[in-house]
Amino acid sequence: STHEQKPPTNSFSPSRLTSSLLAVALLSSVGSSMLYGYNLAVVNHPAQYIKEFFNLTTVERYGTSMSTEGLTVLYSVTVSIFALGGLVGSFTVRMLVTKFGRKGTLVKSTALVFAGSGLMGFSRAFGVPEMIIVGRFLTGVHSGIALSVVPMYLGEIAPKNLRGFLGLVPSIFICIGVFFAQILGLQEILGEHWPLFLSLTAVPAFIQLMLLPWFPESPRYLLIEKHNIHATVAGNWFSTYRGKANNQEEVEEMQEEQHFHSSVQTVSVCELLRDRTVRWQVLSVAVVNMGIYDGVCLQIWFYTNSIFENAGIHASQVQYTTVGTGAIEVIAGLCFTIERIGRKPLLIGGFGFMGICCSGITFSLILQARVPFMHYISVACVVGIIAGFCIGPAGVPFLVTGELFTQSHRPAAYIVGGALNWLSNFTVGFLFPFLQVRSSLSGAFCYLVFFGVCIGVAVYVYFIIPETKNKTFMEISQMFASTSEQEVGALDLLNDITNQLELLESTTT
Structure with missing residues (x-):
């Protein structure tokens, strides 16, 4: 580290969870994270109706129907364009949170949801399938923004002993969003009314738009980035989120971080990538965020029905089996064990x-053609993937992304993590159906790729990423700074030895 200041050594007394703190965590997650989960699974049940709509409009326009391969390509674009929008949205995070703040960004970005849901809702009435694709893209942009801003906001307003608990609230609502999409998408409910089904995202966005503005902005943003100590201390932030507790120690910790970064502006992505003092943090964020979606969960949510069909489940029972997996997601996600177990064990156990x-x-x-009960093993493994994902990898990477960096580097870190996350999301979402329609053998072996990714991420977390439970942002930064200093010292020693050897060699010559 190039700074001489040391992180604060005072220990805080544990803070309790106030009703306002829980309310803002639930509200910000309902209008953002739940929409992300909903949009992951919303195209799963009505896939056949959407394909029929694509084919019908093609016949009306050109007098001929689409080929099976053409429909697969167009539907894959419809599914994966959501991730492409998320990639675009992730690139705007630093600019938006710097200009509008964390809460302000969440409120203003709801306009994208209203525009996207309107396009998708009226697509069949106007006979324009492109409206679905554009609507999916806009909702993806919103999710790309919200998926980074929500954990950033909650991480900055939460006391350190509750940061893990509140940081996992968004992941719970991702699972709830998936479950709602699976329930509402049943043929008996909204399966055939897919335009309404796709446009329901406007409801939770409206709730967030009406209520979230009444809650305070992130105090770290106000103090460290806007240098507004009056709004931080004299405002209603502490009375809202901490109740009557003594908050002097927390104020001092934020002021220490402000002093630490007094001469440092919020860095850009290029500056973040060039900063050698945070390279291990950047690499760690890249590994865990890419591992989330290379780790098979994207196609589990996008293509659950087709996976179960390939596993031998009867077509009439597939949609109900899918709903059952959604219920397991929610139950697994409700295991709030992060503050007892820690971030690192949950990541290792989940990915493993x-x-x-x-x-x-x-x-x-491979064996289901010869061993009948292997159909049930396939279903059990799909359920196991979902349970493992919800227990750890669903929410911990976003929490860890915020914890590994201090205020000046945090927005750029979320851009890097979000961009890699969404790029993996788009790649797997677009290519997976083509992998499945190859031979049954190649369709089986494609899962071994994801096996390698998951195990690789688990091994990396075990050896590289430290436990961040109950540590301040400055303490975590100092842990990595010590590692960087040791590396620099080792490199300097190696250079000295090399120079001495060269000098000895020249003298001997």
Whole structure:
């Protein structure tokens, strides 16, 4: 570290969870994270109706129907364009949170949801399938913004002993959003009324728009980035989120961080990538965020029905089996064990269990033609992947992204993590259906790729990423700074030895 200041050594007394703190966590997640989960699964049940709509409009326009391969390509674009929008949205995070703040960004970005839901809702009435694609793109942009801003906001307003608990609230609502999409998408409910089904995202966005503005902005943003100590201390932030507790120590910790960064502006992505003092943090964010969606969960949500059909589940039972997996997601996600177990064990256990289940799917698909009960093994492995994902990888990477960086580097870090996250999301979402329609053997072996990714991420987390539970942002930064200093010292020693050897060699000569 190039700074001489040391992180604060005072220890805080544990803060309690106030009703206002819980309310803002729930509200920001309902209008953002839940929409993300909803949009992941919303195109799963009505896939056949959407394809029929695409084919019908093609016949009306050109007098001929689309080929099966053409429909697969167009539907894959419809599914994966959501991730492309998320990639675009992730690039705007630093600019938006710097200009509008964390809460302000969440409120203003709801306009994208209203525009996207309107386009999708009226697509069949106007006979324009392109409206679905554009609507999916706009909702993806919103999710790309919200998926980074919500954990950033909650991480900055939460006391350190509750940061893990509140940081996992968005992941719970991602699972709830998926579950709602699976329930509402049943043929008996909104399966055939897919335009209404796609446009329901406007409802939770409206709730967030009406209520979230009444809650205070992030105090770290106000103090460290806007240098507005009056709004931080004299405003209603502490009375809202901390109740009557003594908050002097927390104010001092924020002021220490402000002093630490007094001469440092919020860095750009290029500056972040060039900063050698945070390279291990950047690499860690890249590994865990890319591992989330390379780790098979994207296609589990986008293509659950087709996965179960390939596993031998009868077509009439597939949609109900899918709803059952959604219920398991919610139950697994409700295991708020992060403050007791820690971030690191949940990441290692989650990715490791997902990897084992991926290999189980491969072997069950290979053997199911000869061993009938292997169909049930396939379903169990899919459920295992979902459970493993919700227990750890669903929310911890976004929480860790915020914890590994201090205020000046945090927005750029979320851009890097979000961009890699969404790029993996788009790639897997677009290519997976083509992998599936190859031979049954290649469709089985494609899961071994995800097995390797999951196990690789688990090994990396075990050896590289430290436990961040109950540590301040400055303490975590100092842990990595010590590692960087040791590396620099080792490199300097190696250079000295090399120079001495060269000098000795020249003298001998």
